[in-house]
Amino acid sequence: MESTPLIRVQDLTKHFYIPSGFFGRSNIVVKAVDGVSFNIQAGETLGMVGESGCGKSTTGRAVLQLHKPTSGKVFFDGRELTALRHEELRLLRTRFQMVFQDPYASLNPRHSVGAIIAEPLVIHGIMSGNELQDRVTELLELVGLNPAYRNRFPHEFSGGQRQRIMIARALSVKPDFIVCDEPISALDVSIQAQVVNLLQELQEKLGVAYLFIAHDLSMVKHISHRVAVMYLGKVVELAGRNEIFDNPIHPYTQSLTSAVPIPNPKLERRRQRIILKGEPPSPANPPSGCVFHPRCPIAEKICKMEAPEFSEIQPGHFTACHLAHTQIENKIVKDAPIY
Amino acid sequence: MPPILEVKNLVTKFHAIDGVVNAVNGVSFTLEEGETLAIVGESGSGKSVSMMSILGLLPSPPAKVESGQAIFHSEKGAVDLLKLPYEEMSNMRGGRIGFIFQDPGTSLNPILTVGEQITESLTRHLGLDSQQARRRAVDLLAVVGIPDPELRFSAYPFQLSGGMRQRVMIAIAVACSPSMVIADEPTTALDVTIQAQIVSLFKDLRKKMGVSTIWITHDLGLVAGLADRVLVMYAGKVMESAPVDDLYENPQHPYTVGLLGALPRLDTDEERRLVSIEGAPPDSTIPIQHCPFAWRCTRVFERCWQEVPALLDVEKNHQASCFAVRGRGG
Numbered sequence: 001m002e003s004t005p006l007i008r009v010q011d012l013t014k015h016f017y018i019p020s021g022f023f024g025r026s027n028i029v030v031k032a033v034d035g036v037s038f039n040i041q042a043g044e045t046l047g048m049v050g051e052s053g054c055g056k057s058t059t060g061r062a063v064l065q066l067h068k069p070t071s072g073k074v075f076f077d078g079r080e081l082t083a084l085r086h087e088e089l090r091l092l093r094t095r096f097q098m099v100f101q102d103p104y105a106s107l108n109p110r111h112s113v114g115a116i117i118a119e120p121l122v123i124h125g126i127m128s129g130n131e132l133q134d135r136v137t138e139l140l141e142l143v144g145l146n147p148a149y150r151n152r153f154p155h156e157f158s159g160g161q162r163q164r165i166m167i168a169r170a171l172s173v174k175p176d177f178i179v180c181d182e183p184i185s186a187l188d189v190s191i192q193a194q195v196v197n198l199l200q201e202l203q204e205k206l207g208v209a210y211l212f213i214a215h216d217l218s219m220v221k222h223i224s225h226r227v228a229v230m231y232l233g234k235v236v237e238l239a240g241r242n243e244i245f246d247n248p249i250h251p252y253t254q255s256l257t258s259a260v261p262i263p264n265p266k267l268e269r270r271r272q273r274i275i276l277k278g279e280p281p282s283p284a285n286p287p288s289g290c291v292f293h294p295r296c297p298i299a300e301k302i303c304k305m306e307a308p309e310f311s312e313i314q315p316g317h318f319t320a321c322h323l324a325h326t327q328i329e330n331k332i333v334k335d336a337p338i339y
Numbered sequence: 340m341p342p343i344l345e346v347k348n349l350v351t352k353f354h355a356i357d358g359v360v361n362a363v364n365g366v367s368f369t370l371e372e373g374e375t376l377a378i379v380g381e382s383g384s385g386k387s388v389s390m391m392s393i394l395g396l397l398p399s400p401p402a403k404v405e406s407g408q409a410i411f412h413s414e415k416g417a418v419d420l421l422k423l424p425y426e427e428m429s430n431m432r433g434g435r436i437g438f439i440f441q442d443p444g445t446s447l448n449p450i451l452t453v454g455e456q457i458t459e460s461l462t463r464h465l466g467l468d469s470q471q472a473r474r475r476a477v478d479l480l481a482v483v484g485i486p487d488p489e490l491r492f493s494a495y496p497f498q499l500s501g502g503m504r505q506r507v508m509i510a511i512a513v514a515c516s517p518s519m520v521i522a523d524e525p526t527t528a529l530d531v532t533i534q535a536q537i538v539s540l541f542k543d544l545r546k547k548m549g550v551s552t553i554w555i556t557h558d559l560g561l562v563a564g565l566a567d568r569v570l571v572m573y574a575g576k577v578m579e580s581a582p583v584d585d586l587y588e589n590p591q592h593p594y595t596v597g598l599l600g601a602l603p604r605l606d607t608d609e610e611r612r613l614v615s616i617e618g619a620p621p622d623s624t625i626p627i628q629h630c631p632f633a634w635r636c637t638r639v640f641e642r643c644w645q646e647v648p649a650l651l652d653v654e655k656n657h658q659a660s661c662f663a664v665r666g667r668g669g
Contacts, residue, residue, distance in 0.1 A: 051530035188381035190616035193601035222603030242608045259535035261560035268564030
């Protein structure tokens with residue numbers, strides 16, 4: 001183990017209870033996040049990918065205690081967030097912030113941009129008066145917006161500019177860690193590149209760590225140092241950015257990477273795709289054993305019976321697959337090149 | 340053989356209360372027999388509005404197709420889709436021309452079963468009786484890879500997942516063996532593994548039926564494996580048109596170059612900054628009087644601010660609307 005991680009997540013679960021049956025007397029349990037563990041180092045970006053409904057956003061929110069976890073522990077800089085009282089947690093919130101997906105729904109339309117960016121500083125009583133105004137100017141410049149825009153309202157800005165406002169708001173309290181929940185999904189390609197470049201520059205300048213949640217694998221590979229792949233509430237594979245895309249071990253990761261189109265026509269024509277059958281099952285009624293087994297092209301008997309352990313199969317490369325060792329020995333990965 | 344569709348100088352505007360939106364500003368292209376043409380562009384570039392204009396699906400008012408031609412060639416000869424009377428256009432849609440929309444959640448009728456929606460076009464366009472139509476609809480559901488087609492025939496759209504609904508949309512689009520299919524971002528709402536399923540289904544059908552296709556998308560990655568030719572749109576104009584290999588290997592227009600540079604790549608481990616195109620697309624309520632990309636262009640010079648560049652050949656089969664590409668004399 002290197003230095004103590006900034007974030008340590010241990011066996012995190014978040015279950016939602018949906019009333020059903022006669023007068024809602026019984027509950028359906030949706031296991032949105034079901035036993036997730038990972039670390040994030042200071043100044044590092046951990047990418048988190050998966051398809052809709054796999055629990056990646058819920059994980060992000062549960063880490064920040066925006067959803068109270070059902071069980072499991074989250075440590076931030078050595079302090080156990082899950083055990084803190086409300087007031088203690090509130091004070092600590094200046095050190096971790098969030099950037100949301102939809103830049104239209106997450107900015108108050110009746111507040112000026114200056115007020116939106118200043119709000120965290122006001123709430124936490126960190127600054128006021130001229131000092132506060134200077135800080136807003138500094139933040140607007142930091143994210144590449146004209147400080148003269150401070151009196152304008154969110155509707156006067158484009159999607160990319162709103163996402164910059166959201167980043168400025170998150171940065172106002174000088175956090176060590178930001179959860180970015182699909183921050184670029186709503187944006188056009190040319191604008192996505194602007195926002196991603198900004199996030200990378202800010203990390204270099206300020207040393208902030210990110211949990212970057214997205215469904216765009218190419219972008220996650222681009223921005224992350226390490227990547228976690230989620231499927232149906234579980235992390236199925238976690239490794240360095242090049243390792244996980246060049247040598248994926250879990251069959252789900254393999255099919256996911258093979259499904260991503262590459263902007264190169266000649267390569268695309270040669271590519272062998274692993275096309276999964278069916279669709280992800282509902283997290284309200286997950287399959288027995290390994291949750292991926294009904295769609296897995298190499299599933300065996302054991303996969304139906306027992307849930308695989310999430311373990312370190314090679315240094316720094318974690319996966320939850322019964323057949324991980326056979327996968328590596330058979331070099332299935334090499335025989336079926338992903339690109 | 341004549342091309343299946345020739346669009347010439349299409350102009351579509353929206354007359355809103357507070358101004359005129361110039362959505363499509365003179366778009367021309369051709370779709371060859373059996374070809375897949377991808378139309379790529381960012382939101383507001385006019386790619387969907389061009390296709391909706393051709394299909395006659397825009398509500399008027401506020402929309403108005405101001406000028407242009409869309410010559411569609413079929414066994415019955417050539418017709419201008421923009422001048423077709425309403426009744427004939429209705430026969431064309433779903434008959435000779437199939438279409439697939441982006442959001443299968445809202446483009447299927449929620450109160451009709453999947454079967455009713457497929458048989459509707461079969462009885463209308465092919466004149467099948469209800470028994471024949473039912474048999475063909477079940478076959479079609481099987482062709483597009485829906486398990487238990489007999490059972491799903493009576494299912495309502497809400498009982499199906501997004502991927503399944505998009506398969507139903509495809510079944511409706513190809514039900515009457517059209518000669519042309521227009522697909523507007525058909526996989527954008529889907530997850531990447533489901534997208535791969537739909538794209539592979541689509542390629543299969545294309546091969547089997549030999550149908551000519553226009554595929555509208557913003558995803559330059561997807562286009563690489565799918566299209567024969569690519570049209571890049573920006574601000575309601577065609578910026579570049581080229582065969583797919585040529586476009587990726589030898590992009591000419593600074594906008595295309597920027598777009599390709601802005602894409603992160605899964606096939607490289609190299610760490611680099613993405614190319615970002617500074618600024619944002621122009622306000623479409625202001626009529627175009629010079630190159631619409633001039634504000635954001637890295638190769639801009641005086642002439643770009645004075646006239647609108649025409650879409651002209653830069654190489655064989657490769658056109659671009661750019662003064663810089665043609666050299667200052669061009």
